[in-house]
Amino acid sequence: MTTPRSIEPQHTLLTAVARLDELRVREPLTGMGSDAEALDRPQLLELLALSEVVARKAAYGRQLTVRAAREAGASWSQIGAALGTSKQAAWEAHTRWIDAQEAARDRPGEIGPDTAEVAEARAVAGHPDSP
Numbered sequence: 141m142t143t144p145r146s147i148e149p150q151h152t153l154l155t156a157v158a159r160l161d162e163l164r165v166r167e168p169l170t171g172m173g174s175d176a177e178a179l180d181r182p183q184l185l186e187l188l189a190l191s192e193v194v195a196r197k198a199a200y201g202r203q204l205t206v207r208a209a210r211e212a213g214a215s216w217s218q219i220g221a222a223l224g225t226s227k228q229a230a231w232e233a234h235t236r237w238i239d240a241q242e243a244a245r246d247r248p249g250e251i252g253p254d255t256a257e258v259a260e261a262r263a264v265a266g267h268p269d270s271p
Contacts, residue, residue: 153201
């Protein structure tokens, strides 16, 4: 069965987006007088799984960029503005991401940051009112 977990290791963000787009573009064309062949059940399930993989990879990349922006001296107000949200919401999303990364360390088959790396990530994140 196609699941996000089964296909995620096979794709970078770019290859997942390319395959998602290939399938997504075909689906609306079927049944509208097009010669395109309808997606079958496995392809539709792959499309769903790819959607989740793309969302996960994009979210992970976004949080890495948030951390890089903090390391470069960006304030939470600036980061929130760049994300189209408040500084508090941006900070909360980032700290939840740190928590999720830390929790991954304790799950079989997953790799998460060690205690020192988590402490460093939390120090970089600071508080939403910190510069």
